[in-house]
Amino acid sequence: MLQQDTLGDGEDHYTFDSLPPEIIQKIAGKLDIKSKYFLVDYTNVLKAIGGPNKRYKILQYTLIEQFKSQIEVIDLTTDSLNDKVSTPLLDILRTHFISEDGSAEDRLVDSTRQKTVLIVDDSTDFEQLPKFVDTVSLDLIYCPFYNNSSINKILMKFPLQYVIDNLILEFKTQEIFAGRNLFGVLDTKFFTFNSNDISPNRRVGTSVGNIQSPWLVPRCQQIILPSTVSLEMDYLTMDSFIYNIMENYGLSFPQATSLQRHQQQHSNHNHSHVDQQQNMSCIENIFHNFLGSVNFYAPNLRSIKFINHRDEETCNFIDVSTLMLNKFKTNSCPLKYLFKLHSFQNWSLPHIEYFSGHRFKYDETAMTGSTERLIRSIRDNVNYLYDFAQDETDDACPYFRVELFPRGTKRTKLLNWLPLEAFSMDSSYPHSTSISPDRNTVSDLSERDNNIRNYNKPVLCLKCDTLETLELKLLPIRKNHSIYIQGLFLPGLKELTLVNHNSVIKRPRISDKRNSIVMACYDAAGANVQNGFDADGISPPTLSTEEDDLEVGDIKPIGFSSWNYLPSCEYIHFTNNNETKQTNFIFKITNLKAHLPKINLAGSFQTFVSEKQKFIVV
Template sequence: MVAALTYLPTELIQRIFEFTVVETDSQYWLYNLVALIDFSVSSRGGGSITEDFLTNYVRKNLMVLDLTCEATQDSILRAEYGFLKRLLPYIDMDAQYIRVVDLETNVDKAQNLKAEKLIVIFDEFSDLKLIETFFPLANSNSNITEFVFCVRNIKSSFYSPLEKLHIANIVADIDINTLYLDFVDSNIYSDQNLFGIFDPDIFQLINKNYRNFFSKTNEKGKKRPPICKKICFPFVETLNLDYMALDSFFNSILHKLTTKIKTFERNNEFDVDKNLNLNSTTTVAALIIKSILQQFFNNFHISFPNLVTLNFIKMSTYPNNNEITQCCNFIDLSSYVLNKCLSENISINFLFQLHSLKNWSMPKIKEFTGHKFKYDETTFSGSPERYIKSLRGNIKILQEMAINETNDGTCYFRVKLIPEGVEKTQIIDWIPFTSSFSDDTFKQRHHLKRPMICLKNNSLRSLTVKIIRIEKCSSIRIQGFYLPNLQELFINNTLCDTTQHQKQASNDMSCIEFTSWNELSQCKKLGFAQLEDDSNYVLNISNLQDHLPNLDLRESFPTFFDIRQKFVVV
């Protein structure tokens, strides 16, 4: 929206932002304001009318309470933080900017503030309970509070200071409209905690019913505690996230959250009559977990309005040397995880929603490093029989879960693992259909002819896939790719090949087919990596023409010479 302002008259610009910024119901009013400031400064857009509007609006409506430590304050005043350095030049630092020391020595300064919108700046060392000192002093009608967390390093977390505010339950009538995370750089790195978002106890900060569930043992505050509705990374363009972050967070749900809930259930400490409708087929713990996770994915939002690149990385620490390797997001679908979900009554759909970044908003994203699946025995050595049997059992559990959890009882999951907007990515260890997975029952053979996962994405143009290869001379049916705008599919089985895979797949010739369980109508090129184990793929030209109607056979296969050919070998 901001970029489009370059084509509008300055009077109209002012009117637009009187609606978008001044509107107090907008959860993005502060970001809209700072984005307009950024536009006005960087492109000199709007001229004096916009400049006057910005100055008058900020001076009239905003006040800033800085609770950061001295080192962070110095960085803020040196204009090192990307979000604040755009806003603070419009703040009257003498009249609108209050630091911790001002609360103790300059009461008059706080009492003279009459702005409606309070911006609280804090870092990991802040004591947010100092807000309790500010509110009685300020002669203010403040009804919107925004929090800006200044991130100091890769391990910084907003959780600890916000938890203390939550427990103190001081500002009971004010929700945290949006929590902004501010950085010195637009290219940021994060560990598995993601600055507090993936803290195992994050749910108590974002779920309005969480405290009520445990109210018999938790001391109640004046009213309910403030709830964080949204987290925004305003000017982050590249996020480098630990490849185990999402998987570790789901594991914390499976273990830490469920253990806590079971403990309360065992001690009969829930106050459930006011919050849950029990019936004979569900337990208190199952209903609470479902409620908490639904609240997380449906009502808690993570916004990256300027994110272009999302990289998953592996960080290795050596003496005097930190090595960072780009890799794929880790998705654990092993039998252990699936059985744990079953025993705890947690839908596997929550796992797919987490890895699909369901509650993330990334309107500008273009680059995404991809996903790597983990199944049973895909990283261990052993006999071929053990390998196939273990993987077959793993897949059978997934199929049964799909039948029980999907609305229409299908034996596959519909997922959106690739964010819309991404044009090129990769998937490692995609499971095709192969006869090796079938047992002796007709039911399983019938289910296995369908994809286990159906991947949907409209923006993807190029996809690299590593297919799990099970045994020599097996027929591999590629399916589950609903990618209507994909133009290039590249099969690269040299990616992360394990000793087990090489043992099973060396010196063989595998037939590859595409099934009707795909939507690849725009795919023009099919590529294969050069295998180093004397293996080959055989493809039926008629099958390719049926399921990849726009495929350029001559460009895709050096061994293709004439349309009368029935097969190509790569």
């Protein structure tokens, strides 16, 4: 796969554009028309040798002629210059590969072609769509006009079981807003029912784990965004996709399985894997096929941002409330798929640097809003998560190993990250002991609570090798109780920023389409604190986690548990927000040095004088 570097000024620079023609010719010789990345790689090579240097001209001509007899390009997009999309890939295809003679139908039924490229947009007259040939590979280039445009309107014009090898999305600009369903890709209509009476050459849903899936499968198996540098999407995009799949298909086909009996009999593959696939529920099968069959590739994408209803940047919404957990349990679907989807696991983003982050939604309140109900609600929710983890992990570990971010991410944030807090050791909780540490003392937390069943362990263990900067907001539970950061296994993390201001609400409200009660931090949802509105445009009151509201000057002891791996972290920073009440953290120096071996105390804390002081107050 040949990759392209995009300079800050918008110009394109290729890592091999100064090589001699002989070397480039060898690179071009590696191009495989059957590769799923062929069009992107081919365009990169042609563009690299298409500059003013004359020594490349012969090579470019040879390379074009080499594939001209194998590729057919049909352009059914608008003739309007105002709406027509122009990108390097489209320009090369239109310049060198569109035939001027013969109808689209005559050209497309030519079975000698190995690949057909069809370029469409929202103005395409679908009556012009020609007859398709099973033996010809089809790449579909879609140029949406609007944020709410959908590829599914176009896919409906194809035969029901016809597979699109590559769906390429091209736009006028390098920065795009993809709405809530990514132009129809993250939509239930993107799936179709397969059958066994169609041509095996064009059957939807290639093998996942070497097994042909005959049931509900995606219409396209490769989604490519070749020119996009910055991608914005609604913060409920992935959450809505997961929820709608379970709502639309879980009730209709609750016991559907992924394999036909005759396929199992004729399979030469591992029988344990076959049995595992056959026992999949409908929902698990859909998520499994989506993650295993559909690959996203954005070679130039640098950032993914999530936008709320006021067009402000916020975080991706991850619902791990009891309501969502019950959905997964009812549909017999492992919860690991929720984390894999939110992690963008099937996205290949070689140049990704920035990801807006995630906000977790727990059962953060009860109807009365009292402290006891609040704590009990979160306890039950977290206990439910532990039960899921124990049931799903191969080694029965009571925690999930998660990635949460696209591979390669360097800067991001986590909001409502669950700490180890004193409520987990409350004697009133069924899985606790009578241990009740001094709430105003910071300990080393060196696994002294091993007799507690689960709650000396994180429910989520995050691992991301590339992350360098993380902003972290802990889910607050009790005033002045010791809390411990846990579950961060980030070997490359250099800077950790802690959110130390409080903006939480004191009365519950109905906040989303599921009529669930939420008492979340409104600044965490991307709120405009100055204007006094939360992410849904509702004026937020404040929550008192004790009898009185949190006051400026409240001290919360904080530390790091042994359930972290932060060998490179040098600095701890803190957010400043004059519009909200601020929590004063107190750190124990021995705890910091034990779990952050490279910590720069002087560079992290203005109040640090020497290690003789033992504690640092921020």
